Amino acid sequence: MGSRMDALLKSYTAAAYPAILPEGTLSALQSQVKSLFEAARGSHAWDHTLRVCRLCEKIGRAEKADMDVLRVAALLHDIGRFRQDNANGRLCHAHQGAEMAVEMIRDLPLADGQKQNILHCIRSHRFRGDRVPDTLEAAVLFDADKIDAIGAVGVARAFLFAGEIGARLHNPDVRPEDCRPYSEDDTGYREYRLKLRKIKDGMLTDAGRSLASERHRFMEEFFERFLNEYEGKG
Numbered sequence: 001m002g003s004r005m006d007a008l009l010k011s012y013t014a015a016a017y018p019a020i021l022p023e024g025t026l027s028a029l030q031s032q033v034k035s036l037f038e039a040a041r042g043s044h045a046w047d048h049t050l051r052v053c054r055l056c057e058k059i060g061r062a063e064k065a066d067m068d069v070l071r072v073a074a075l076l077h078d079i080g081r082f083r084q085d086n087a088n089g090r091l092c093h094a095h096q097g098a099e100m101a102v103e104m105i106r107d108l109p110l111a112d113g114q115k116q117n118i119l120h121c122i123r124s125h126r127f128r129g130d131r132v133p134d135t136l137e138a139a140v141l142f143d144a145d146k147i148d149a150i151g152a153v154g155v156a157r158a159f160l161f162a163g164e165i166g167a168r169l170h171n172p173d174v175r176p177e178d179c180r181p182y183s184e185d186d187t188g189y190r191e192y193r194l195k196l197r198k199i200k201d202g203m204l205t206d207a208g209r210s211l212a213s214e215r216h217r218f219m220e221e222f223f224e225r226f227l228n229e230y231e232g233k234g
C-alpha cells in the first residue's frame, strides 16, 4: 500500500485484530447472502461473490489485511444488487448493500471499528467518485471486485452480459464510443474498449496491481486475436 493509506491505517492494523470469526459463522452468513441472488443474471450472479471472496483471500493475505473484516465485506459486497436492478439502476447497490448489512453484521463477534470498516468496504467498492476506499480492507475488496471483471473471466462475463441484453457478437461498423449502452451494440468488445482495459491502472494495492496486469495482458491478446479472426485474418 502507498504512504497515504499507511497514514490512514496508523491506528487500524490487521495485527490488532487477528482473524477470529469461526467457520460456522461465515457459512451461516453465506447461506443468508446466497438466497438474495436467486433472481440474479449470470454476469452478476452469486458465483461472482464467491470469486471475489477467493481473490480477497489471496490479495488480503499478501497485503496483511484484517481477514475478518475482509471475509464478511466480500461476502456482503453485492447484496444490494437486486435493489439496483429492481429500480432500473436508479439506486446504487453499494449504498443499498451497506444499509442492508447493518442488521446482518450487528451480532457478529467483532469490534465496532471492524463493523464500521465492513460497511465502509461495501459502500466504497463501486467507487463512483463519492465514496473512496480509504481503509486497507476497502482497497483490497475494490481491487478484487474489479479483477473479476478482467482476464479470461472478465472476457467471459463481458460476452455473457452482452448476451443477456441481446447485443450482437461484434459491430465493426460503429466505433465503441458511439454505441449506446444496453443496445444491441453494447458488445463484449465495447465493454473492453471503454471499461475493462482501464481497470489495471485503477488498482489500489500492490498485490491487486500485479494480478491485474497479468490478466490485462491476456485480455489484450484475446481481443487482438478476436478482431483478426473476425476479419478473417487469423
Ligand SMILES: [Fe+2]
Binding pocket: 077, 078, 093, 125, 126, 145
Ligand atoms: Fe458491486
Ligand SMILES: [Fe+2]
Binding pocket: 048, 052, 077, 078, 145
Ligand atoms: Fe461485485
